[in-house]
Each structure stands twice: as structure tokens, then as C-alpha cells.
Amino acid sequence: MLSNSAKKNTSDTGNGSDASSVDAPGRGDGQSPGDFRPPIGSDAAALERQQSRKDMEKALAALKLARSRFNALAPISYLPAEILSRIFATLADEAYHSDTFPPLPESVEPSALEEVHLGWVVVTHVCRHWRHTAINNAYLWSHVPLDVGSQWMTLMTSRAKSVPLRLAYDASRRVKELGFGVRLPGNFHHAQSINFTADPYKITKLLSILVKPALHLRTVSIHASIPHDPPLLASIPDDLFKKCAPKLRVLSLNRCTVPWESPLLRNLHRLCIEFPPQRHQTVCIAGKPKVQRPRHSVHPSMTQMLDILDGTPALQSLTLRRSLPLHQLLDAEPSSRVVSLPQLKTLELDGQVRDCGVMLQHLQCPPDVDLLVVGDYPHSGDVPVVNPEDCAALLRSIRRHTSGSSSGSKVTVADSVQVEIGDKVNISAYHSGSPRVRVEIPIEARTFLRLYFLEIPLREAASLSFRHGDQAKPTALNSDEFLQVFGYGNVLFDWVQSLRATQKRLVRHICEALRMDARLFHTDVPPAPGEPSRCIFPHLREITLEGLHGRDLNAIELDNFEQEIAEIIRSRNSIGAPLRHLNFASCSDIEELVDSLGRICPAVTLVREISS
Incomplete structure (x- = not known):
């Protein structure tokens, strides 16, 4: 595009060449365009540069407008903003649950944006329509990683507007180390979910600053990801959220201490508590200094566990992996107390066979509950072995639940049974293709099969299948x-x-x-x-x-x-x-x-x- 002065020179000379434009091919005598530039430092050179800058700005504006019109004619540009926002939301959710999209950089400078992969934020750099749609979609910005730095946190929380925040920290995907000075968003009280995955020390440090009430919090997932020997647990403070999270419905704790008396464990819909394997009799608690305690001291008593379940009448999913009350150590006399969970849909118990059986004796569940029991042998004795009497008692408790005798109704337990023989014997009962009851116990195959089918008669089933597990012994059956x-x-x-x-x-x-x-x-x-x-x-x-x-x-x-x-x-x-x-x-x-x-x-x- 020619400048106004260039046009004027062209009309004056009448030969179609432009001595002042860098695009001019030069005169016919072979002289270069630079020979016709104004003297360096002269007023004419300054005016020419100023005019050239204006011409370039106009040209860029025209180019942007042309590109915008061109992009508007693309088929995908005809999608309504509502559908495009839904697509972006799906992309963002996928990005936060995979390694395809790393988290954002600390800086928001354009140079930094060009040097790293931005994850789902790349949609804001495709075209004007996409950028406008993404920036005005508050849901996209409501997922706030705590390690993105103060600039990104401020930007994301402002764009999230009034949408409840989803706070996350994943040590395996971090851009920068989570330092002691990490801070929460100013509107933390508006957070709806918290998802932390890190080693126990970082988890302990992070939880220590969560001292404000969480009035809108509905989901908490805390996972101390790095195993230690002996087991190391993250420490959850007793005054987490000032014991005030009235809308909390989903709680998942992995390798953490549990404040068993906390009101946060009441009125839940889904509860999952997982401890490390039980082969160690001691555990360590992360902190300064690190504290070593007996294994049974971090487990609840049966009274504490039943109090928690009594306070969650709407519980739909209960998972206790190696976190059951240790009945042999903590409760000398079995209790006659039974807790009813009428809305329970899935129940998973993982622990010593006797502990699983005793826990089931205290529960009254719907007969169609999907039940998984993973039994283990006691680790306190010299020879780890499962007592067949404990196994039989556990199977009788399972029969009571699956037959409907605990709730006064009868249902079809299963239409097919699968037996998998490995280092543990796994018997799964299926109904309409979905698992109803699955029991794994490390006991001799012949003994367990006899006990299982004697205690749990499956008259409604028609199909029986057998398979070897990955670690099956040649003489397993x-x-x-x-x-x-x-x-x-x-x-x-x-x-x-x-x-x-x-x-x-x-x-x-x-x-x-x-x-x-x-x-x-x-x-x-x-x-x-x-x-x-x-x-x-x-x-x-x-x-x-x-x-x-x-x-x-x-x-x-x-x-x-x-x-x-x-x-x-x-x-x-x-x-x-x-x-x-x-x-x-x-x-x-x-x-x-x-x-x-x-x-x-x-x-x-x-x-x-x-x-x-």
C-alpha cells in the first residue's frame, strides 16, 4: 500500500516509480531506493517515519478486519456461542484430568505465552470470536490451580465472576514449587471443590492455611501421592475450614490422618478413606518434627465409625480401604448397634477378614447394594493366615445383605458367577452384566470355594466361569x-x-x-x-x-x-x-x-x- 506522500510523488513524476517507498523497484539507472531517503536525523526523515507508521497501522487494521471476515465464513464460526462454550468447557475439563495440557506459566506476558503450551487457553488465540466466547465463559476460568502464581490467579478469579471456584493442586503437573508463601484466592469462601495431590509434607502445609469457613464447598479430595516406608500420612488439622462446611457432600482422603470427631464427616453422600497397606505396625505423621505412632492409633474405634455413619443417612457410596476399625485391638466386646444406610448404592471394604465381617454386622444396607470386600490376613501374627471361621462369618454377613434379610425384602442376587484364582481367590457375582458382589480373600482355593457356595447359595444364577489370575499358582485348583x-x-x-x-x-x-x-x-x-x-x-x-x-x-x-x-x-x-x-x-x-x-x-x- 502506498503512502500519501508516495502517491503525490508518483503523480508529480508521472513515471510510476516511487523514490520514497521501500517497495519501489528503483529507477531505471540501477540506483537503489536507499539513495532517495531523506538525510538521517532530518525533519523529513522523522515525518516520513511517522507517516509510515500510520500507514502500517492502517494496513494491519485492514488485515485484521479481512481475517475476521474470512474466519467468520468458516463453517465452525456458524456455531452459536452457547454450543462453542460447551465445547470449550469439555476441552477444559479434559485438560485438567490429563497430561496433554500442562498448567499455565507464571507470567502473563505475550513472550511467555509463546514459549509454553497453554493447554485449553489456546482457544483464546485462534480468532476474535473464539476469544470473546472463551473470556466471557466464566465456567472456564473457575478451575484455579493454586500453583499458577498471583497474576494468573487474579486474572482467572476475576473472569470466573460469581461461578463457584474449583481449586486444585497437582504436584505432578506443577510449573513451580508450592512455596510456603502460597496464598488462596480472595474469594476462597466461594470455592465449590478442592482437589489436592502432592506428597504428605506439601499436603500438610497446604491444609494448614485452610482455616476459613467454606460455606459453598461441596467436594474435597486430598491425595498424599508419594508412598513411604514406613507409611507417611499427611496431617489434617482438627479445625480444617473452622469445622464449617455445611454443603460438603463428597469427601475423599488418601494417606491422611482423619479427625474422626469432626462435623465435616457428617451429612455426606460419598465417603472414601484410604490408608496405606497394613504390613507395618507403625505410621509416621508429616510435620515438624515427624511423629511416629502405632498403626491402630490412626484407625477409628467402632463407636466413632458408627457415629459417623449415623450422621450420614443419605450416604450413597462408602469406601473404606484399610481404614476399618481394628476390632481385635479396639473393641473387646462386639456391639449390637446397627446403622441403617437406606440410600447406599456402593459399599467397598478392604481390610483384615475379621474386621470386614464385623463392620458388615453393624450395617443395614439395601439388598441391591453393589458390594466389594477385599479381605486380608492379620499382620500381627508370626504366620499370616486367614482363619476359615472368620471367612465363614464374613460370608454369612454378605449373605445377610445380598439376600435382603437385613432389610426385609428379597431380590435376585446374581445371574452369573466368575471365579478368578490368583494370589487371592476372587469370586464375583453379576446381575445383568454388572458386578453385584465381589469377594477377594487370600485363602486356599478349595477352602474358599467350599465356604463361599455353602454360605452364599446362588439359586438364581445360571452361569459359572473360571479364570486364572496373573499370579495364579500352578496347583491353585x-x-x-x-x-x-x-x-x-x-x-x-x-x-x-x-x-x-x-x-x-x-x-x-x-x-x-x-x-x-x-x-x-x-x-x-x-x-x-x-x-x-x-x-x-x-x-x-x-x-x-x-x-x-x-x-x-x-x-x-x-x-x-x-x-x-x-x-x-x-x-x-x-x-x-x-x-x-x-x-x-x-x-x-x-x-x-x-x-x-x-x-x-x-x-x-x-x-x-x-x-x-
């Missing part, structure tokens, strides 16, 4: 033990219509047990006194074998396996308990096996292969 638990006239398993087994070793053990059972009843000799008079799983109609690969079996093993399956099919047909379906799921290189079994009994058994 062999064919003889399988028969001892499930066979030999055991009427507890009349409900089994579908049987599923995964992984080569477990498939072979179960098939061998079924073959032994079928061979026993295939003979015409009547059973001797004391021998079973009925076969294993008399209503079994379908068997699914999963994870069987021909490349893992040599020719002899594959041939023997085929003979075992054929014997099972023929024998069950002959005793009036025929199989209707034999499925091979997630298997490979067994096409010949499938074809051969299909030729043996095509009219009685449907053999089909299911690809993974």
Missing part, C-alpha cells in the same frame, strides 16, 4: 480339587447351566474333572454305599473353553484333549444330562479339533468356534 468342591453329588450347584473356563491349564483341569465324573456315571455298575448317585452339574447345557491355542499343544496332547471332550459328550448323553453347546472362544489353530468333534455327535451337540 487341580482336577481332583475341582471335583471335591463341585462334584460328587453336591446339590449346591444344580443351578449351573453354563460353564466357562479360560487359559490352558484351567481348561485342562476342568475338562479332566468332567471326564472323571462322566466316566464314573457311564458305567453300568450301581454306585456303592456312600458314593454319589448323581453327576456333576446335572443341568449343564453349555461349555465354553477360552484361550486354547493349538500351537501350545503337541499332537499327542491335542489328541488326548479331543478324546477327553468326546468322552464327556458321550457320557453325559448316556446319563441324561446332554450338552447342547460346546464353544471355543478366543482360540486359534484348533480347526481340526472343532471339525472332528462336530463329526462325533452332530445331532446332539452343536460345536461352534467363536473368534476373538
Whole structure:
């Protein structure tokens, strides 16, 4: 774009060249444009620079306007501001829960903005429409990381306006160290949620400044992330929020001391308290100086725990991981007190088997509660072992809850059961595809299976499946033990219509047990006194074998396996308990096996292969 003076010179000379413009190509005699500049320091040079600056400003303004018009014609620019704001809010929520978008820099200078990745704030640097939409969306700015520095904190809280703040600090994503001089926003009383993740010392220091009432606070999550040996807990002050957070409904504490008498633990909808593993008999409390205390001193008494639950009648989710009352140490006599939690939907208990059982005895829950119990052995004795009597008592408490006897109603407990055998035996009962009851106990597989199905009869179920866990022992459940638990006239398993087994070793053990059972009843000799008079799983109609690969079996093993399956099919047909379906799921290189079994009994058994 030519300046006014340049136009004037052009009209005067009439040759179309411009001696005063840097864009002019020069005269025909080969002289450069610099030869026609005003003398340095002259008034003419100053006026020319001033005029050039005005011309550039006009050109930039025109370019911005052209870009704005061009961007306005993009299809995405036709989205209403409300929808665009919703998209930005989704991006911001994703940014705060992933490592894709690091937090903001301390400085708000443009140079600093160009040197780092800004996370979701990049949407304010795309176009004028996006910037205006983002800046005026108060929700985007309501999530305030405490380590962004005073300038960003002031900017974000001002743009958040009256929207409740969400305060966060994550040591794994910090830009700068959280120093002693960290301060909270001036409108902290307007905070709606707090989410802190850091080592116990930083958590302790941060919680020490939360001494003002939190009148609008609804969610608190505190996670002391770095494990120590022996365990190190962050210290929560007794006067946190001046004991005043009337709207608090969600509380999650991980590796922290808990003020069990605090009114903050009342009127909650969701409560999660997690302590470190119980293999240590002592714990340390972060502070100056660090304090070492006996493990049981940080656990609640049964009275304290029941008082808390009594004060939360609307509780919907309760998770106590290794934070149960230590009944053997703290309560010499069992209490007859029972607390009703009529709105509870999920219950998770993790601790010593006896502690879990005693805790369940004091609770009255809806029969359709989703229940997870992870039992552990006592760590105080010389030999860590689970007492079968404690295991049986725990299972009886689970039966009381799942059968509805504690609430006076009856519901269907489960329609399928899965047994996973690893370093712990995990039995999960499912209803309509979702887990209803899951129990994990580190006890011998045969003992636990006997106790479980004896104490929790599942008459409504139809499917039973077995799989090996990652740390399963080779002898966790062999064919003889399988028969001892499930066979030999055991009427507890009349409900089994579908049987599923995964992984080569477990498939072979179960098939061998079924073959032994079928061979026993295939003979015409009547059973001797004391021998079973009925076969294993008399209503079994379908068997699914999963994870069987021909490349893992040599020719002899594959041939023997085929003979075992054929014997099972023929024998069950002959005793009036025929199989209707034999499925091979997630298997490979067994096409010949499938074809051969299909030729043996095509009219009685449907053999089909299911690809993974």
C-alpha cells in the first residue's frame, strides 16, 4: 500500500516509480531506493517515519478486519456461542484430568505465552470470536490451580465472576514449587471443590492455611501421592475450614490422618478413606518434627465409625480401604448397634477378614447394594493366615445383605458367577452384566470355594466361569480339587447351566474333572454305599473353553484333549444330562479339533468356534 506522500510523488513524476517507498523497484539507472531517503536525523526523515507508521497501522487494521471476515465464513464460526462454550468447557475439563495440557506459566506476558503450551487457553488465540466466547465463559476460568502464581490467579478469579471456584493442586503437573508463601484466592469462601495431590509434607502445609469457613464447598479430595516406608500420612488439622462446611457432600482422603470427631464427616453422600497397606505396625505423621505412632492409633474405634455413619443417612457410596476399625485391638466386646444406610448404592471394604465381617454386622444396607470386600490376613501374627471361621462369618454377613434379610425384602442376587484364582481367590457375582458382589480373600482355593457356595447359595444364577489370575499358582485348583468342591453329588450347584473356563491349564483341569465324573456315571455298575448317585452339574447345557491355542499343544496332547471332550459328550448323553453347546472362544489353530468333534455327535451337540 502506498503512502500519501508516495502517491503525490508518483503523480508529480508521472513515471510510476516511487523514490520514497521501500517497495519501489528503483529507477531505471540501477540506483537503489536507499539513495532517495531523506538525510538521517532530518525533519523529513522523522515525518516520513511517522507517516509510515500510520500507514502500517492502517494496513494491519485492514488485515485484521479481512481475517475476521474470512474466519467468520468458516463453517465452525456458524456455531452459536452457547454450543462453542460447551465445547470449550469439555476441552477444559479434559485438560485438567490429563497430561496433554500442562498448567499455565507464571507470567502473563505475550513472550511467555509463546514459549509454553497453554493447554485449553489456546482457544483464546485462534480468532476474535473464539476469544470473546472463551473470556466471557466464566465456567472456564473457575478451575484455579493454586500453583499458577498471583497474576494468573487474579486474572482467572476475576473472569470466573460469581461461578463457584474449583481449586486444585497437582504436584505432578506443577510449573513451580508450592512455596510456603502460597496464598488462596480472595474469594476462597466461594470455592465449590478442592482437589489436592502432592506428597504428605506439601499436603500438610497446604491444609494448614485452610482455616476459613467454606460455606459453598461441596467436594474435597486430598491425595498424599508419594508412598513411604514406613507409611507417611499427611496431617489434617482438627479445625480444617473452622469445622464449617455445611454443603460438603463428597469427601475423599488418601494417606491422611482423619479427625474422626469432626462435623465435616457428617451429612455426606460419598465417603472414601484410604490408608496405606497394613504390613507395618507403625505410621509416621508429616510435620515438624515427624511423629511416629502405632498403626491402630490412626484407625477409628467402632463407636466413632458408627457415629459417623449415623450422621450420614443419605450416604450413597462408602469406601473404606484399610481404614476399618481394628476390632481385635479396639473393641473387646462386639456391639449390637446397627446403622441403617437406606440410600447406599456402593459399599467397598478392604481390610483384615475379621474386621470386614464385623463392620458388615453393624450395617443395614439395601439388598441391591453393589458390594466389594477385599479381605486380608492379620499382620500381627508370626504366620499370616486367614482363619476359615472368620471367612465363614464374613460370608454369612454378605449373605445377610445380598439376600435382603437385613432389610426385609428379597431380590435376585446374581445371574452369573466368575471365579478368578490368583494370589487371592476372587469370586464375583453379576446381575445383568454388572458386578453385584465381589469377594477377594487370600485363602486356599478349595477352602474358599467350599465356604463361599455353602454360605452364599446362588439359586438364581445360571452361569459359572473360571479364570486364572496373573499370579495364579500352578496347583491353585487341580482336577481332583475341582471335583471335591463341585462334584460328587453336591446339590449346591444344580443351578449351573453354563460353564466357562479360560487359559490352558484351567481348561485342562476342568475338562479332566468332567471326564472323571462322566466316566464314573457311564458305567453300568450301581454306585456303592456312600458314593454319589448323581453327576456333576446335572443341568449343564453349555461349555465354553477360552484361550486354547493349538500351537501350545503337541499332537499327542491335542489328541488326548479331543478324546477327553468326546468322552464327556458321550457320557453325559448316556446319563441324561446332554450338552447342547460346546464353544471355543478366543482360540486359534484348533480347526481340526472343532471339525472332528462336530463329526462325533452332530445331532446332539452343536460345536461352534467363536473368534476373538
